[in-house]
Amino acid sequence: MQALVYDGELKVVSDYPAPKAAHDEVVIDVSLVGVCRTDIEITRGYMDFRGVVGHEFVGVVASAGSPAGEKWLGRRVVGEINCVCGKCEMCLAGLKSHCSNRTVLGIQGRDGCAAERVVLPAANLHAVPDTLRDETAVFVEPLAAAFQVVQQVRPSRKDRCVVIGDGRLAQLTAQVLMCRGLRPLVVGINESKLRRLERLGTGCLLAADARPRHDAHLVVEASGSTDGLKMAMEFVRPRGTIVLKSTLAEGAPVNLSPIVVNEVCIQGSRCGPFAEAIGALARRDVDTEGMITAEFPLAKGVEALAASQAPDALKVLIRL
16 A cells, blocks of 8 residues: 655655554544644654554544444544553553553554554544545644643633744644633744634734743743743743643753742643644634645645645644
């Protein structure tokens, strides 16, 4: 089958082995894939991953490895990316996304979805409502990650919130905070991206014009840069919280002494609730219109990842 593969070099191959479903799994015919910053980091050595990249998708279930999975046949689905054992200490404690034996779609030990077909456990699937187009449903995985912020921190409506970054995850996180009755200030570097958020009702500010005053209860760092983390530390108030939504894999040094002096809480944040994300998209509580900036066929997957790094890019898609 055709697949976008990283094996030390990113390339599209036409003869990648087609996946087969194990007993608890299904095979999905992939329709649409979203490019994520993590995919870019994979090509830079993140997680030392080798195989098919990609973890954001919409597709239709084509076959099942057991009768239990047959109820999904022919259904349009999205899928959670953590494939877990259900038996380890973390799973039994209700922390399945941190399963000690997990594989992660297109990130750790499991081929991703930028291919004609992908395999996932049936337990990972979520049905896509008929009212959601594929181009909207492909945002479920990153939107669920944005909802994880308010699941972990649960800010008050009176809290001053700042989002650092103006990319796809920052855009979704800002809207999630608005769903909770907050009006976050979004600090970014791209005027066109900030204008989109302004139209949705957020406060926006160019990073060059920012004058942080250590008065924010919650700062979400979604820029993926050490400069963004440094700015987050300047915005957060003493005993406030910084949520890290992006993987800072650059390795650049950051002076963390203000975290100690100001007793700031640093909260890592990964995957989130798919059902809540699907519901928000179905109710149109979150607006993804205008976020798709380019679309490529799978045969041009390498170009798709390159295009996703353009300054004005928000969400780049790969269509199969």
